[in-house]
Amino acid sequence: MQPLLIRAPDQSANPFVRKLGRVVPLAAHERAAIDQLCRNPRQHARGTSLVHEGDRPQSIFLMLTGWAHCYKQLENGRRQIISYLLPGDISDIRVGSIDKMDHSIGLLSDAEVVHIPAAEIFTLMDRFPRIERAVMLAALAREATMREWLLNVGQRFALQRVAHLFCEVRARLSVVGLIDDKNSFALPLSQIDLADTTGMTAMHVNRMLRRLRNDKLISTHKGRLTILSLETLAGLAGFNKDYLHADGPVAEKPNLKVLSSVSGHGSGDCAEIGERRVYAGIF
Amino acid sequence: MQPLLIRAPDQSANPFVRKLGRVVPLAAHERAAIDQLCRNPRQHARGTSLVHEGDRPQSIFLMLTGWAHCYKQLENGRRQIISYLLPGDISDIRVGSIDKMDHSIGLLSDAEVVHIPAAEIFTLMDRFPRIERAVMLAALAREATMREWLLNVGQRFALQRVAHLFCEVRARLSVVGLIDDKNSFALPLSQIDLADTTGMTAMHVNRMLRRLRNDKLISTHKGRLTILSLETLAGLAGFNKDYLHADGPVAEKPNLKVLSSVSGHGSGDCAEIGERRVYAGIF
DNA sequence: CGCAAGTTTGACGCTGCTCAATCACTGTGG
């Protein structure tokens, strides 16, 4: 046991702190260091870009509010969304080692984004091993999410793909307290975005949404999605949230470069807080 | 300039050395350290597994010969192959931080695999920053490959998916000298494997292969694939090899945790060596 | 030699795409 540790569920206003604290317990001074890092976020408007494919990456992006998406584009105009960056998410920190982005990052909603030079992140991680560990686990979860998306697009039916995506987004937003008590949350995605995520056309996404609505599994209103029956939706999608590693700390391993000296425990379910200004997409 | 550096194209028998040397020039003592690490590979038979989903990962895998595949499975039996591990490839080194694999790794051919405890890799990387850098760049390339697969499965037509996969495999095998002078190489994949990779059925894969053969783009014989017209195939697939970062060293960056003190240059095209015993799949 | 696993082929039909038209919403300029 370390005296500095604060074991209570981390209800910090900073979604990055909340997210990291979910996996590795953070001490007050560690949270302060993160808050310091996030003191000057930049405002970005929906539809603008953070980086383009082919650009040389300059910094790492940390989402405070709003959504971004990583995507790749084909010459014929087709777009595949590779991943979402939700509040509390951070873009790939190893990206500083390459000189050409192989994908673009764009804003799906108005957003507050912290631009962090790679060196700063590494300094932070050197000073605070627990933060390093938490960041690494977050990166692992992001990769696992990509694997799950590949499974989703490659092997599931259209209806399942959409359902699975909704379950995942709900689970991820829940970690940062952006789900309200009625399983309802802001989803700043057009049906075109959903289509480019799931490898479908917007028209077919529309039909699948209608079916989910008809079957009383979801409802949509003003850019908010409400999941009416999470259990049924998850069953339909074959959703299992294990891959997100969002259920609290994992056991410590001995043979690790990055060690944290304490083993934590799950902090119970995440209490919900009122969500911040996130652009409401159109349905 | 460092005197220890050997700038000539690295024709080591060790595919891991060849691959890393492609991106970051390695000195003789660094290559020796890697050879030392690989001195006791284990033999594995086609069809056996290295780890299963749900297992606690014990070590990292380095492929010396043969192919492995990472995959996820659905309850209904459908399988999605997430990635291939080719000779010279290494499985995720950060995997030691989690206690449950979210995917399985199985052998697609008989193979020689080095099982490396995570600690050993970290020791190696601490001692040799250039190796650390090379391993990190390899990890980045693997992630980029996954992104490209998502694009492939999500947005391209069946014929293109197969063509794209062939182009990618050819490029990756070329780095470790496993492509012979007629653009021919061992492809230890059944049509079922191809189907599970590209999100199609084996029957439809079969039809696409027939078309590629009819159009004189490829030919198959005894588990070997020959690309008859790489340019046409790549054009058809929309293949651009940039994402593989296999074209020699990238420029050095200042703000990096891991720095190598020299900047290398491309080592020209990879000369081809005779390939080793790789199980010949069935076509 | 005979089984097992994988390939090949065809017929058929469903899932999901294309094309096209209409509607709803929002922001803009006159």
Place this chain on the structure above:
DNA sequence: CCACAGTGATTGAGCAGCGTCAAACTTGCG
């Protein structure tokens, strides 16, 4: 304040790409 344009949602008709089913056929292997 309203006309208008732009973006996205919705819906339908038609069809094509690809999956499903089924039946040979081929090859490797015990």
